[in-house]
Amino acid sequence: FQAIRIYINQEIEELKNTLDQVIDVLAPGGCLAVISFHSLEDRLVKRFIRAGSREVVPARGLPVMPHETPPPLVAVQKRPMRPSTEEIADNSRARSALLRVARKRC
Numbered sequence: 001f002q003a004i005r006i007y008i009n010q011e012i013e014e015l016k017n018t019l020d021q022v023i024d025v026l027a028p029g030g031c032l033a034v035i036s037f038h039s040l041e042d043r044l045v046k047r048f049i050r051a052g053s054r055e056v057v058p059a060r061g062l063p064v065m066p067h068e069t070p071p072p073l074v075a076v077q078k079r080p081m082r083p084s085t086e087e088i089a090d091n092s093r094a095r096s097a098l099l100r101v102a103r104k105r106c
Contacts, residue, residue, distance in 0.1 A: 028106040031104075032073070
């Protein structure tokens with residue numbers, strides 16, 4: 001059922017569109033927090049944060065050029081936050097939730 005809902009509502013496309021626009025909308029120093037409940041969603045968010053926080057490394061043998069602009073994001077934590085056992089006991093639907101957080105550079 002979940003796969004059908006994701007397809008019908010175009011949830012993955014909506015998430016991609018939102019992530020594409022978030023860096024322009026987010027204020028410097030602002031935080032991006034995304035809760036995902038499905039591995040497809042989490043993979044998109046993980047790759048987005050990784051790509052937005054990765055420094056460009058020149059190929060071997062090329063001169064190192066100073067970066068004019070650093071990557072726009074900083075990952076606040078390496079791994080996603082998961083709900084506590086207490087939260088899961090209170091709300092069983094939270095068991096699949098993953099929270100990823102990134103901050104926009106100033």
